[in-house]
Amino acid sequence: MNFRFDLSPSIQFGDNSSKQVGELISLLHAKKVFCIYDPGVKAAGLVDGIIEQIRNTGAKVVAYGDVTSDPSSEIVEDAARIGKKEEVDALVAIGGGSAMDCAKAINILLTNDAPIFKYAGLNEVKRPVKPLIAIPTTSGTSSEVTAATVISDKKEKKKIVILGRHVGPSHALIDPLLTLGLPPAITAATGIDALTHAIESYTSVNASPVTEVHSLKAIELIVKNLPKAFENGNDKKARTQMMLACLHAGFAFGNADLGLVHTIAHPLGALCGISHGDANAAMLPFVLAFNADAVPEKTRDIAKAMGIETKGKSDKETAELAASKLKELQCQIGLKSLKKLGVSPSLFDTLAEDALKEGALQFNPKKPTKKEIISLLEMAF
Ligand SMILES: [Zn+2]
CATH class of the missing domain: 3.40.50.1970 (Rossmann fold)
Structure with missing residues (x-):
C-alpha cells in the first residue's frame, strides 16, 4: 500500500x-x-x-x-x-x-x-x-x-x-x-456537485483507503439529506449534514481527484454556459453505468452507501439500480437533461474532443473513446 x-x-x-x-x-x-x-x-x-x-x-x-x-x-x-x-x-x-x-x-x-x-x-x-x-x-x-x-x-x-x-x-x-434559505435550485446543483465529487473520488485510480472512507460517508449523507435540504431550505439538521458531507467529499477528491463526469462537465460549462452542478447531474448516472464493469466492487459499495439493497443482485443489476437511483434523485430535486438545459447535439463532437483533453480523465477507472463520450452525451440528452 x-x-x-x-x-x-x-x-x-x-x-x-x-x-x-x-x-x-x-x-x-x-x-x-x-x-x-x-x-x-x-x-x-x-x-x-x-x-x-x-x-x-x-x-x-x-x-x-x-x-x-x-x-x-x-x-x-x-x-x-x-x-x-x-x-x-x-x-x-x-x-x-x-x-x-x-x-x-x-x-x-x-x-x-x-x-x-x-x-x-x-x-x-x-x-x-x-x-x-x-x-x-x-x-x-x-x-x-x-x-x-x-x-x-x-x-x-x-x-x-x-x-x-x-x-x-x-x-x-x-x-x-x-x-439556511439557500434557493432550492442552488441547493440541488451544488449538492449534486458534491455527490459527483464523492462518487468520482471513490472510483478514481488515485483513491486510497483514507479517501475511500470519506467518499462513502459523503455519498451516504448526501443521498439522505439533499432531498430534505431541497424541500425545506431551513432544515438545520439537513443543512448541517450536507455541509459535513461536503467536507468529507472535499477530503476525498482533494486527494483522489475526479473522473469522467467532470471531464465532460468542464467543456459543457465552458462551451454551453450551463452550471457546473447541472452539467454533473446530467452526466452522473450514465458515467456511473459506463464505469461499472471496470470497478464492479466499488459500484456495489456506492450502491450500498446510497441505501440500495444489493444482496443477490448481479454486478450489472447493481449498477443499473445505482444509476436509476441517481436519475430518481435528479428528478426529485428538479435537475434536467442536457436537452432541457438547452445543449445542442451539434456540439457533441467538439464537447467530446475537449473532454479528451481534460486532466481529470487520467483518474477515471476506464478510458473512453471519443465515440463513447458522444454516446454518453446522447444518453444524457
Ligand atoms: Zn465539481
Missing part, C-alpha cells in the same frame, strides 16, 4: 463558526484584509456581519464584490491589481465555489506574476501566498478545503485548473447556518 494524503487548511466547523473570523484575523496580525464575494451573497445579507467582525479587530477592509459565476482570468487579474496596490496582508472569501476559487487565484497573483494561466496544472505556483480564510455559503464545491481553483478562459472557451502547492486556503470557517 502506498498513498499520499494532504491535509490543509485549519478547519472550524459548526453553527456560528463564521463569527470567529475576527479572532482569526487578530491571530494572523492582519492589518488590511481583502474581502472577496459576489453580489448574490452580499444581497443575501451574508457579507456585512463578517466585514464588521474584521473591522472590529482594527484591521482595514478592501472589498471586491464583483465575482461572477465561473470567474474569468480578467476578473482575477483585475482584482489582484487592486489587492497589490492596497498592499493587503490577508484574504477572506465569502461565497460558493466561484468566490473561493476566485480568491485563491487572486491570492496566487498577489505574490506571483500575472497572467494567471501561467500556473495551470499541478504545483506550478512557485512563491508562497498570503493567509486566505474561506467561508463557504453553499455545500457543493468543497473549495474551502481543496488545493485547486478553476478559472474560465473566456476567449478559448475553456476551464483552466490550477492545483497543488500554494493554492488552497489556510483556514476554513464552515458555518452551516450560512446555507
Whole structure:
C-alpha cells in the first residue's frame, strides 16, 4: 500500500463558526484584509456581519464584490491589481465555489506574476501566498478545503485548473447556518456537485483507503439529506449534514481527484454556459453505468452507501439500480437533461474532443473513446 494524503487548511466547523473570523484575523496580525464575494451573497445579507467582525479587530477592509459565476482570468487579474496596490496582508472569501476559487487565484497573483494561466496544472505556483480564510455559503464545491481553483478562459472557451502547492486556503470557517434559505435550485446543483465529487473520488485510480472512507460517508449523507435540504431550505439538521458531507467529499477528491463526469462537465460549462452542478447531474448516472464493469466492487459499495439493497443482485443489476437511483434523485430535486438545459447535439463532437483533453480523465477507472463520450452525451440528452 502506498498513498499520499494532504491535509490543509485549519478547519472550524459548526453553527456560528463564521463569527470567529475576527479572532482569526487578530491571530494572523492582519492589518488590511481583502474581502472577496459576489453580489448574490452580499444581497443575501451574508457579507456585512463578517466585514464588521474584521473591522472590529482594527484591521482595514478592501472589498471586491464583483465575482461572477465561473470567474474569468480578467476578473482575477483585475482584482489582484487592486489587492497589490492596497498592499493587503490577508484574504477572506465569502461565497460558493466561484468566490473561493476566485480568491485563491487572486491570492496566487498577489505574490506571483500575472497572467494567471501561467500556473495551470499541478504545483506550478512557485512563491508562497498570503493567509486566505474561506467561508463557504453553499455545500457543493468543497473549495474551502481543496488545493485547486478553476478559472474560465473566456476567449478559448475553456476551464483552466490550477492545483497543488500554494493554492488552497489556510483556514476554513464552515458555518452551516450560512446555507439556511439557500434557493432550492442552488441547493440541488451544488449538492449534486458534491455527490459527483464523492462518487468520482471513490472510483478514481488515485483513491486510497483514507479517501475511500470519506467518499462513502459523503455519498451516504448526501443521498439522505439533499432531498430534505431541497424541500425545506431551513432544515438545520439537513443543512448541517450536507455541509459535513461536503467536507468529507472535499477530503476525498482533494486527494483522489475526479473522473469522467467532470471531464465532460468542464467543456459543457465552458462551451454551453450551463452550471457546473447541472452539467454533473446530467452526466452522473450514465458515467456511473459506463464505469461499472471496470470497478464492479466499488459500484456495489456506492450502491450500498446510497441505501440500495444489493444482496443477490448481479454486478450489472447493481449498477443499473445505482444509476436509476441517481436519475430518481435528479428528478426529485428538479435537475434536467442536457436537452432541457438547452445543449445542442451539434456540439457533441467538439464537447467530446475537449473532454479528451481534460486532466481529470487520467483518474477515471476506464478510458473512453471519443465515440463513447458522444454516446454518453446522447444518453444524457
Ligand atoms: Zn465539481
